[in-house]
Amino acid sequence: MQIxxxxxxxxTGKTIISTSLALCAPGPVQYLDCDVEEPxxxxxxxxxxxxxxxxxxxxxxxxxxxxxYCGKCRDICRFNAITLFAKTIMTFPEMCHSCLGCFQVxxxxxxxxxxxxxxVLEAGMAGNISFVHGRMRVGExxxxxxxxxxxxxxxxEALVIIDAPPGTSCPFVEAISxxxxxxxxxxxxxxxxxxxxxxxxxxxxxxxxxxxxxxxADLGDARVEQWCQQQKIPVLLKIPFDRKVAEGxxxxxxxxxxxxxxxxxxxxxxxxxxx
Amino acid sequence: MKEIxxxxxxxxTGKTSLVGSLxxxxxxxxxxxxxxxxxxxxxxxxxxxxSQNEFRSGVKAxxxxxxxxxxxxxxxxxxxxxxxxxxxxxxxxxRCEGCGVCAHFCPEQAIILExxxxxxxxxxxxxxxxxxxxxxxxxxxxxxxxxxxxxRQARELAEETGADLILIDGAPGIGCPVIASLASVDMxxxxxxxxxxxxxxxxxxxxxxxxxRLQSFVCINKWDLYPEMAQTIEAxxxxxxxxxxxxxxxxxxxxxxQIQGIPVVCNEQSPAAAAIRQIWQDLRTR
Numbered sequence: 001m002q003i004x005x006x007x008x009x010x011x012t013g014k015t016i017i018s019t020s021l022a023l024c025a026p027g028p029v030q031y032l033d034c035d036v037e038e039p040x041x042x043x044x045x046x047x048x049x050x051x052x053x054x055x056x057x058x059x060x061x062x063x064x065x066x067x068x069y070c071g072k073c074r075d076i077c078r079f080n081a082i083t084l085f086a087k088t089i090m091t092f093p094e095m096c097h098s099c100l101g102c103f104q105v106x107x108x109x110x111x112x113x114x115x116x117x118x119x120v121l122e123a124g125m126a127g128n129i130s131f132v133h134g135r136m137r138v139g140e141x142x143x144x145x146x147x148x149x150x151x152x153x154x155x156x157e158a159l160v161i162i163d164a165p166p167g168t169s170c171p172f173v174e175a176i177s178x179x180x181x182x183x184x185x186x187x188x189x190x191x192x193x194x195x196x197x198x199x200x201x202x203x204x205x206x207x208x209x210x211x212x213x214x215x216x217a218d219l220g221d222a223r224v225e226q227w228c229q230q231q232k233i234p235v236l237l238k239i240p241f242d243r244k245v246a247e248g249x250x251x252x253x254x255x256x257x258x259x260x261x262x263x264x265x266x267x268x269x270x271x272x273x274x275x
Numbered sequence: 276m277k278e279i280x281x282x283x284x285x286x287x288t289g290k291t292s293l294v295g296s297l298x299x300x301x302x303x304x305x306x307x308x309x310x311x312x313x314x315x316x317x318x319x320x321x322x323x324x325x326s327q328n329e330f331r332s333g334v335k336a337x338x339x340x341x342x343x344x345x346x347x348x349x350x351x352x353x354x355x356x357x358x359x360x361x362x363x364x365x366x367x368x369x370r371c372e373g374c375g376v377c378a379h380f381c382p383e384q385a386i387i388l389e390x391x392x393x394x395x396x397x398x399x400x401x402x403x404x405x406x407x408x409x410x411x412x413x414x415x416x417x418x419x420x421x422x423x424x425x426x427r428q429a430r431e432l433a434e435e436t437g438a439d440l441i442l443i444d445g446a447p448g449i450g451c452p453v454i455a456s457l458a459s460v461d462m463x464x465x466x467x468x469x470x471x472x473x474x475x476x477x478x479x480x481x482x483x484x485x486x487x488r489l490q491s492f493v494c495i496n497k498w499d500l501y502p503e504m505a506q507t508i509e510a511x512x513x514x515x516x517x518x519x520x521x522x523x524x525x526x527x528x529x530x531x532x533q534i535q536g537i538p539v540v541c542n543e544q545s546p547a548a549a550a551i552r553q554i555w556q557d558l559r560t561r
Contacts, residue, residue, distance in 0.1 A: 007286075008313050009286065009287060009313055009315070010285065010286010010287045010313075010447040011285060011286040011287010011288060011447075011468075012286075012287060015472065035448075037284075037447075037448035037449045037450045037453075037479075038284050038285055038447070038448055038449065038472075038475070038476040038479060040285070040471075040472040040475060040476070043471045043472055043475060076375065076376065076379055078333070078334070078373060078374055078375050079374070097372050097374060098354055099354050099355075099372065099374030099376050100352075100354055100376070101374055101375070101376040101379065104352065104376065104379075104380065105379070136449065136450065138449060138479055138482040138483050138486055139454075139483060139486045140450075141419060141450055141451035141454050142450070142451065143448075143450045143451075165448065166286040166313065166447050166448070167310075167312040167313050167418075167446070167447070167448075168312045168313055168411075168413045168414065169312040169411055169413075169414065169415055169416060169418045169452075170369075170414070170415070170416040170418075171450070172312075172414075173369055173414045187287075189530055189533050189534065190315075190318045190533055190534060190536065191291065191315040191318060191533060194313075194315055194318060195313040195315065198312075198313060198413050199413075201413045202413040202414045205413070205414065219527065219530050220530055220534060221534050243500070246497075246500045246501075247500060247501055249470060249472075250468075250469055250470035250471065250473075250500060250501035250504055251470075251471065251501065251504075252470075252471040252472075
């Protein structure tokens with residue numbers, strides 16, 4: 001069972017919800033932080049990170065002594081990662097999408113595998129939660145291969161909680177693509193509603209079941225809830241604004257530590273969406 | 276002409292609310308919303324579209340079923356697990372990166388590449404000046420290319436109209452749309468909040484700006500929710516030589532204004548608005 005916690009809009013409370021869901025899970029549980037650009041789950045769960053792997057993608061390296069400058073590799077590359085001037089050939093590894101087209105077309109054996117590091121994958125235990133996150137290298141543009149590597153660690157035997165990145169483009173889609181249920185965390189503001197609608201549009205395309213948590217539920221208006229009702233999307237939980245939560249969150253405390261009374265609600269929520 | 280981009284790393288720290296207010300305060304500028312997958316600036320600025328245009332970028336593979344022999348060559352070549360076989364090849368277009376390798380090697384020429392229509396972009400008029408914005412279709416890639424594209428449009432418009440400033444609302448994170456929004460800017464204003472997460476993500480965004488040798492400034496939104504952390508962030512900025520231009524207090528009027536669809540500086544009573552005016556006074560002279 002995989003539950004993804006996503007939002008569209010950033011800063012609505014994905015991480016505070018997903019970390020506490022992991023803490024409330026009944027059996028074996030795994031937390032995958034799929035926001036590889038800005039992973040924050042470790043701040044709250046404080047895992048003991050015991051493994052660390054470099055995450056790399058394959059990029060071409062050209063052996064000039066074998067290259068005949070035929071230009072086939074440049075022609076197949078749709079990402080402008082290979083440029084050819086008369087008798088000089090250059091690669092731009094940061095433009096490369098690792099499609100391996102250039103390796104396939106080179107008939108001279110002049111292209112060999114090199115790699116570009118896109119980030120690191122770290123894992124360990126946080127109490128009884130198996131914790132995995134990816135940290136994208138600063139300056140790297142493509143987070144999706146690292147996100148895929150984090151998802152590959154998913155434990156089939158455990159309840160997997162996925163903390164998804166904000167937005168609605170490719171990293172978001174990749175994060176939710178294998179989820180059995182998606183919890184969308186929003187806030188009752190025009191920004192929250194606008195981005196919630198975009199996220200729901202994607203989930204409908206994927207025929208994903210989803211429900212909504214309204215965070216800071218009293219700092220805004222009723223339009224988010226009305227819209228959810230119209231769309232028949234269940235509102236799973238409403239959490240009012242509470243300075244104590246804001247302060248505890250700021251210090252890196254988990255929601256269930258600050259508000260232990262929410263634990264039964266989160267447990268019930270897991271049960272409901274797992275059913 | 277100066278270009279300023281507003282970033283944050285972490286989402287929801289107040290980028291768009293701040294840009295909406297700076298839009299009121301700054302003169303003779305072009306506004307750009309570079310958060311193309313969850314654009315919100317238009318909700319504050321009530322834009323009237325002057326032009327709407329299609330954004331096409333890259334290609335997607337498509338199978339011509341009656342030519343496909345089901346040999347599976349494409350399935351083996353595709354590095355993105357975008358092709359599966361059930362009698363004939365099936366392409367998952369959301370996974371397809373448009374590399375064209377499948378089409379190149381298909382022995383039956385059964386795969387064609389179609390230009391990808393992945394969003395719309397607009398030039399609009401607002402009360403506060405022209406706004407260049409876009410909407411990437413849900414689930415699409417190429418957000419970095421769309422960001423580069425609308426920034427180019429904004430620059431052309433700025434040259435035509437003799438604008439002094441391009442003010443850019445950036446995306447959260449540090450990935451491709453953010454990197455694209457940094458090209459040719461003069462400075463980065465990073466908005467953070469006084470939390471462990473806000474600080475952690477700010478550090479990464481400042482590292483990114485430094486990586487591209489850009490000058491950064493910081494402002495701390497909702498600073499009074501955790502004053503000690505605001506202080507920690509200020510100390511850490513000082514250590515890396517980044518100036519903190521101001522602190523904005525937590526102020527429920529910000530949300531009230533968002534609900535009315537107006538920038539918070541339009542409210543004379545708002546303490547947040549007063550802080551933002553001060554930040555702009557400082558920033559404009561840099």
